[in-house]
Amino acid sequence: MKNYVIEESTREEHGLVDKGIVEYNLSKVPFTQExxxxxxxxxxxxxxxxxxxxxxxxxxxxxxxxxDVLWVRDGFRKEGYGSALLNEVEKIAKEKGCKLIHLDTFDFQAKDFYLKHGYEVFGVLDDCPLEHKRYYMKKNI
Structure with a gap:
């Protein structure tokens, strides 16, 4: 590699990168949803x-x-709001043909909550952030 420059991308270039990987993925595995x-x-x-x-x-x-994110306001946690939201998006996804759900959570967030809802850990990233763990979880539905 010679004669190149690395610089911050523009919004348009950001979109081109996303579009490029989507096109590549589509060339390898056909999408199953519309x-x-x-x-x-x-x-x-x-x-x-x-x-x-x-x-x-x-x-x-x-x-x-x-x-990506499931959040419950302080003072309202452990009252069932998180479960209600999780059940709702799982129901909608299942109606649309979903078979796999995945997410990530930190050790100071909601790993046990997701385990209680049938998710399983398939990967752990140590020291992310320092002295903590990031859990990658999935659920087949």
């Missing part, structure tokens, strides 16, 4: 309209669901 990427995001609000909890997830390419 649209290829479908957000499944839900919130729970209290009677005054304040958001108490939420989940952001995406059903992608091969009917796999990736749960």
């Amino acid at each position: 649209p290829s990427f479908m957000s499944i995001n839900r919130v729970i609000k209290g009677s005054n309209g304040d958001m108490l909890a939420g989940v952001n997830s995406i059903l992608y390419c091969w009917n796999c669901l990736y749960i």
Whole structure:
């Protein structure tokens, strides 16, 4: 490799990188869902309209669901809001043909919560962040 420059990408270049990997993946394994990427995001609000909890997830390419974030406001944890949201996105994903869900969580977050809901650890990243663990989890549905 000669005569090259590494620089911060523009928003357009960021999109081209994403588009490039999607096209490559599609050339190797056909997508099994339409649209290829479908957000499944839900919130729970209290009677005054304040958001108490939420989940952001995406059903992608091969009917796999990736749960990016599941959050419950302090003071409302352990009241069933997280379970209600998890059950909701799992139900929607299953209705759309999903067979596999995956996510990651830290040792100071919700590993035991996900284990209780049938998820299993398939990988651990030590010292991410330092002196902590990041757990990669999955569930077949």
